[in-house]
Amino acid sequence: MSAVDEVSVAGGVRGVEPGPPTxxxxxxxxxxxxxxxxxxxxxxxxxxxxxxxxxxxxxxxxxxxxxxxxxxxxxxxxxxxxxxxxxxxxxxxxxxxxxxxxxxxxxxxxxxxxxxxxxxxxxxxxxxxxxxxxxxxxxxxxxxxxxxxxxxxxxxxxxxxxxxxxxxxxxxxxxxxxxxxxxxxxxxxxxxxxxxxxxxxxxxxxxxxxxxxxPKLDIPGAITVTAGLLALVFGMTQAGEHGWTSPTALISLALGVLLLILFYVVEKHSSSPLVPVSVLKRRTVAWGNIAGLIAFVTETSLVFLMTLYLQEV
Structure with a gap:
């Protein structure tokens, strides 16, 4: 017990809990x-x-x-x-x-x-x-x-x-x-x-x-989210390379969306989810994710394209 706590208890005053270290x-x-x-x-x-x-x-x-x-x-x-x-x-x-x-x-x-x-x-x-x-x-x-x-x-x-x-x-x-x-x-x-x-x-x-x-490994969740993200990014890459009408791009994007939806369903019923669905529903988390996604996509794509353009064009 700290000196502050001892004095407080002796004087009949409720003990003061020390705060987190600073x-x-x-x-x-x-x-x-x-x-x-x-x-x-x-x-x-x-x-x-x-x-x-x-x-x-x-x-x-x-x-x-x-x-x-x-x-x-x-x-x-x-x-x-x-x-x-x-x-x-x-x-x-x-x-x-x-x-x-x-x-x-x-x-x-x-x-x-x-x-x-x-x-x-x-x-x-x-x-x-x-x-x-x-x-x-x-x-x-x-x-x-x-x-x-x-x-x-x-x-x-x-x-x-x-x-x-x-x-x-x-x-x-x-x-x-x-x-x-x-x-x-x-x-x-x-x-x-x-x-x-x-x-x-x-x-x-x-x-x-x-x-x-x-925790458990949550193999269904790991497989669906990993495969879903890989398919989504690969589909966007193919769309940028061959156009949005490319069958490979469309199939990859559709597969990615379906797998991520399946991931959401799996996590909703999992006893040890990789991502608790309740957390994603919080407004602060949702808006933070949206803002982060926009910032990351904008900066990375801009830097990639501008460096190529300035050097090649």
Missing amino acids: VMTGRLRLVLVVLLVAQFMLAVDFSILNVALPVIGKGLGFSLANLQWIATSFALCAAGFTLFFGRVADLFGRRRLFLAGLALLGISSLVGGLATSPELLLIARVAQGLATAAVTPAGLSLLTTAFPEGPLRDRALGLNGALMSAGFTTGAILGGVLTDLLSWRWSFFINVPVALAVLIIAPSVIKESKPETR
Whole structure:
């Protein structure tokens, strides 16, 4: 019992509960830096290759129409597997998945930087997307569990959101600088020392985190949402490449919508859903998702198209 509580009880006054801590310790600062560096690096990867696309195309033999797959192969995996890996992190340990994802990111970045063919580069981008899908939810969970609810957690989440937003723009600028001064390959290589540094520091400062109640994997939900997102993004890609009347695009889009509707139905009746349906019905969550979707779609498409236009046209 604190001195304040003892005085209050002695005087017949109800004890005053201490509020959540507001001062960040040295260890928490180090945890925050490690997690923010990892999340910022992932955000940078979304756009760091955009400026280098024409140079990559000429160097490895990509046609102009196929350059989009350098970005799309990454986005397909990053978007399609995030929810699934979020549940895997809950089951097997968030720190464990966080470190495994960073190791995969470092290896795939090294492979991408050394790539000598379009196929090898796309394989590296797919692996980077899978790594992003694993590290993003695990890192966010570690951030919320490392900091107690209150001002410290609010500050940590605010910094994380600001750096994630800044990372998309920083990636485009950094990619241009690296391509101009060194080579487009350094847009991959730059991830390697950062991932290695985080892998060395993180195990000693970040504690393992698992939910108190072990959740189920929710295989039907994982399959429907992953396949639905993959089909939806693939359908939009095909529509952009071959037109909105393309049978492949229409079938993929229709399949994606049907699978996401099925996902909603599955989650509604699941005892351990990946996404609780009740949360999605909240107005603040719904409007936040809509605003985030509009902002993300606008910025990523604008950066991709403008960098190609300014260099090629």
